[in-house]
Each structure stands twice: as C-alpha cells, then as structure tokens.
Amino acid sequence: MNVTGFALVIRAPALLSLLLAASTYAQTEAPTIRLFPTTVVEDLRQTSSVAKEMETGLQEVIGVLDQQQQLYVESKCEGAEEDQGCQRLAKQLGATYLEMLGIMEERLPDMEHTVNNTRLSLEKRLRSELGKKMTPWMLQETLLGGNPRDVTAPSPTLRGRSGMRLSERFKQYYQLVASSNSQTDQSLAVLASDIYLDMEETSELIARTREEIARATLIEQLNQSFGAITPEMMDVVGGVKSILFGDEPSLVQIAGPPSASIEKAYRSPLEN
C-alpha cells in the first residue's frame, strides 16, 4: 500500500475547500484572469465531497484499528503468536485492516474520476489564461499585483504541507482565504498552479494506489489464514494515522524578512 500516494489523495480536499472559498471571492471581485469559472468550482466541490467521505470512513476504521492494536500489545501477544487468544486478536486486526483497504478501494474510483475532471478543467484554464494570454512580463506583473504584498501575511503556496491534523489544515486554509492579502489575482494564479500540480500528482498516485490495494488485499487475505500481523500492515496503518490525525504539532512558519528600518520607498525614473 502506498502511503505517500494516500497522503496526496487525502490532501486534496483541504486544497479544494480553500479554492472554493477563493473562487467565490474571485467571482464577486471580477478578477482580470478567470482561472476558476463555475465549472471548475463545481468539479472541485464534488472532489471535495468524495474526499471528505473517504476521510470520514477511514477515520472510524482507523480508530478501531488503534484499539485492536493496543489490545494486542497489552495482551503481550508479540512473541506469543501461537497463543489462540492472540491469533484471534490478530485475525480481528487483519479483518479491520482489510476493511480499511476496502473503503479505499470503494472510494478511489470516484475520487480518481473527480480529480481527473478537476485537473483537466484547471489545465484548460491555466493554458488559456496564463499560457496563451500572457507574456512572461504580464505573468510577473500579475503575480506581483498592484501593491507589494504584506510580508507578514502567510504565503498562499500550499504544496508540501503534510503531517498536519486535517481539521487544523482546514482552519489554516480558511484563514488564508479570509485574509484580504490572499484574495487577489496573484494568489489565485499561485493557488490554481498549486492545486493543478497537486491534482496531477494525486491522479497518478491514485492509479498506483489502486494497484497496490489489490496486492495488499490479496496478501492480507492470505495472512488471515495464518493470523499474522505483518510489519507492512503496521506501517500502512501508522502512515494513514499520521495523515488523518497529524504528526506531533509542528508550527509551519513562514520566514519573515530580516528586520531593519525601511525608509520611504524611493522610485527611480528608470524603474519599470
């Protein structure tokens, strides 16, 4: 089972919620670039909903896995695999693991479909709005915006934010969208790029993950006959838990500028 792949699948809904809010703003403010028309928003809404269902379903089954694993350890079953009680516990654990794989297998095709739709919609908008309608200089000016961004505001760049509790990530995304500095054309361009690249990776990884699930299911079904708990199984459960519930709280901080007194900005007649 590919945990990295799963991480990206799970990360998608958070990105989507951010985009939904951002696009709502974009519609009201009539931006000069149209990266998020209604169709894209609708695709995103659907992806978000499918991902949320998967997340909820997994959260429950992982809770059960947790309890079963705890019981297995507390019963001192490690090293006592021949014990009948331990074998029963191992089988129960394996069954729950299979259930987890089943949920993923059931939800992933829908997820794959909606992710692909979103990816294709965004791809079209990016190609048209940023690729064909803009020169590099225009792109730069769009990213810079009319005014220099407040450097203390969080950057809208989202890629690579993992290992954080999902609810906390949603909260951060909400704050990002709610802050006035991120609701501009320049951050929408970054956001669209970010989500598109994420969707590309996700799409690829979903396909790989589906293949892996089939393999992992077969192995676990065989293990059920022997009642063994494999290290791979524990790794997968650990990986999924860290994604859903987050690692140890770590502050994602964005570096501020070095402190120094900044005099009133000088504008040269040579400036572009």
Added chain:
Amino acid sequence: MKNTLIAVRSLFIVTACGALLASCASTPPPCNGPQSRNLEKAISEVQSNLTGGCAAHFDRYFDDLLTIAEGDPKASNKRAFSEFLVWAKDEGLVSQRQAKDNYNRYFNVKFMSMQGDYNNCSHTCPHRDRVLLNMERELSDKERGLLKVSLDNQGYYRASELYQEVELVLEATCTACAAGQ
C-alpha cells in the same frame, strides 16, 4: 624645382609620421578604480574617469560603486545609483535600455529576465530552465542591490518570493501547455 617638390613632400611625410608617433607615445588614461570609500565621492571620481576616456570600463566602475555602497548600506543609495545611471545615459555612455536594465536588475523587485513579447506557451515554456536560471542569477544581484546596498529587506524578500511563485506557476502553466499540444 622637382627637387624642391620632393623635399617638401618628404618633410610633410616626416612631420606626419612624427606627429603620429607622438600621439602613440602619449599615456592612455589609467582608468583606476575609485579611491574613496564614500559613495558620493566615489561616484564623482568614476564620472570624471568615464568622461576622461574610460567609458569602456563602465561595467567595472558600476561594480566598484556597488562594492563601495555595500560598505555603507542605506536606503538613499538606491537614489544615488539611479542618478548615476541617468547621468551615464545623458552623457551617452550607456543607452536608455542599458541604464534601465542595470537599475532594475539590482534595485527593482521585478525580474528583467522575465521580459518577452510572446506568450508563455510559445516563448517561455520551451526555455523554462534557462529563464529560471537567469532569474536565479538576477535574484543574486537583487540581493546585492536591494539588501546589501539599499537595506530594502522587504523588496528583496518580495523578489525572492516572486521567484518561487514564478517557478511554481511556470511549472503548472508549462505542464498545461504541453498537455494541450
């Protein structure tokens, strides 16, 4: 009569050669770098040298001035460099475009490497690596101009952020462009 004519002609040739040799022997301007560590004085020295036959050394002088300014960084240095470049343009030492390029490369948040008249799909994407490499080099010059010379930390921070944003947006845009081909 004929002999006199030959003599005059010979005298003329000898004089001309003499004059030519004399001009060859005259010392060219040393074009030394500015001696003062004070930016204002250093600029005056450089201006004097540049108009005194050292125009070909413009780039070296500009670099010398940046080094001197790094020794006494302050926001007003930005204006000093702008005025120096405007002067150089007015003196015909550099073109308007060179003056702008030099100023913006070091003291503006915007990247001169992002100039271009064609759309990104057709112009930027095929040379994306080169564009980004040029931007990276330019960012290093902006670090010097904005941060080390002008103490414009906010400007440099924004330029650095812009570079990262361009990198991300170009990656996505160029992937989308390639998918549409």
